[in-house]
Amino acid sequence: MIVEVIGGLISGSLALIADAGHMVTDFAALAMAWGGFVIAQRPATWRHTFGFDRFSILVAFVNGLTLFAVAGWIVWEAVQRLNAPGSILAGPMLWVAIAGLVVNLVVFAILQGADRDNLNVRGAMLHVLGDLLGSAAAISAALIIMATGWVAVDPILSVLVACLILRSAWFLVRQSAHILLQGAPDGIDTRAVATDLVETIDGLIAVEHVHAWSVTPERHVVTLDAYVGEGQRLGPVSRAIKARLDTEFGIDHATVDVMRRTGLDP
Template identity: 65%
Template sequence: MSSNHDKTHAESEFHSHDSHHKHHHDHSHSPKVDETNRNRVGIAALLTGLFMLVEVAGGYISGSLALLADAGHMLTDFAALGMAWAAFKLAKRPANWRHTFGFDRFSILIAFVNGLTLFVVAALIVKEAIERLHTPGEVLAGPMLYVAIAGLIVNLLVFWILRGADQHNLNIRGAILHVLGDLLGSVAAIIAAIVIFQTGWTPIDPILSVFVALIILRSAWVLVKDSAYILLEAAPEHIDRRAIIEDLLAHIPDILAVEHIHAWSITPERPMLTLEAFVGPNTRIEPVSQAIKTRLKEKFEVEHVTIQVMRRVEGEALNPANSCVP
């Protein structure tokens, strides 16, 4: 940064960071965790875990890869939902001197791990399906059909439970993606059972298992991408610092320049932003600071903002390169 800029910092009579703390930082950095999310995830985990045992038994008795694949997916679902429940529980802990933003980011880490487990599950299903295609085995269509129908009912119930939770939460989205994979697995198992019952053509079982695995892979990619985006401190999708600069300069006449904008998210529901704004030597600082905070909240839906407003010394040239960095 230039010496002029350092001089500006030194000679600034006031900046809005302190006043901003009075307005925004008096709240706890630990988010208010929705009890509905946690309770719904807990119920979904219990139902998934119990039926997973039924599906393992049904797949073993019937010899169906589709059922065993779905049971394996349900095992990861049970673990994923359990970790999601634990993440919601942990997120209730208040912020402390070491974890100043609280523990809500833990839920993003869990979502990332859940996405990686989906990749592993899909790979195992494809591997087993290839082996089954080379060495077909007997499949009992009757038991397979009954268990698959029961699985479809359970998965629909779990899906309905999770749909009532917060759809913006990555942990909830991850849990729903897992359950959707289970739903498709149950549908595939039902179709395979009907085909085998009617025609005796057993390769349909591993073929539909691969179809389910491909859908699981797509879900895994979406979940890993979204959670990694947050873990890497990328700017939220709806925040473009170039648009923020243009908007603030257009709507707050006292601002001469906006520089050093940094935006990131603790979770999708908690975007954060810091910036520096420069005003004329005789401009009151506090009204400009408040106007910036209000505009960012109304236009860009960012409530947690740290702003430093400084006066330009007379004769100091503006640096448009700093204020308009793409």
């Protein structure tokens, strides 16, 4: 990041400065992700009964918002450069961009070995992927300037990188906001859950008030009301429901209220 800032100022390349600006958010994103992991390891308390896992989701949401801000700044600066183009030293720009590409490839390879189901890890990978593409764009711009002298390619490719950053930002904000709003986990249709349980568990006649959400992308929770007929034992049905939710839907934290439905019940 520091090398790209210096190289961008010396060469006059917006693509390098834009990539460095994105790296600033990467540094913050990785630092917040690390902090999120540390805080999430704290045990649950009477005030935070689910623990602190949600902190990492909040971090991912903030990271997505920072990506929007960075992309907006890049586009604004690119418009200024297109209106008033300046000289660019393609040689220094090329070598600094190559160094940035190598660093980003190494970091991306390291993150490939992490837990890709974790939203913070995926967010960090998106940040680094954006940097990688930014370095590739800077290399392309330097080569074009060296070959043709067309300096406008630098802000144009910067806008392309900004568009890729916006795509990453939208993905992070949308998914983290869905979790924070306690939306149903991806791939889990609460209507299908109710139907499946009634069809597969003996003695179960109805499932209502199914609520499913995620504490984190890896940790799903569900609550539901289950109804059985007269004379049906409640304990075995409750255990069967929890086992089915675990094996079929990957939900290992379920609160199940099993009741008998009599002829007076609606």
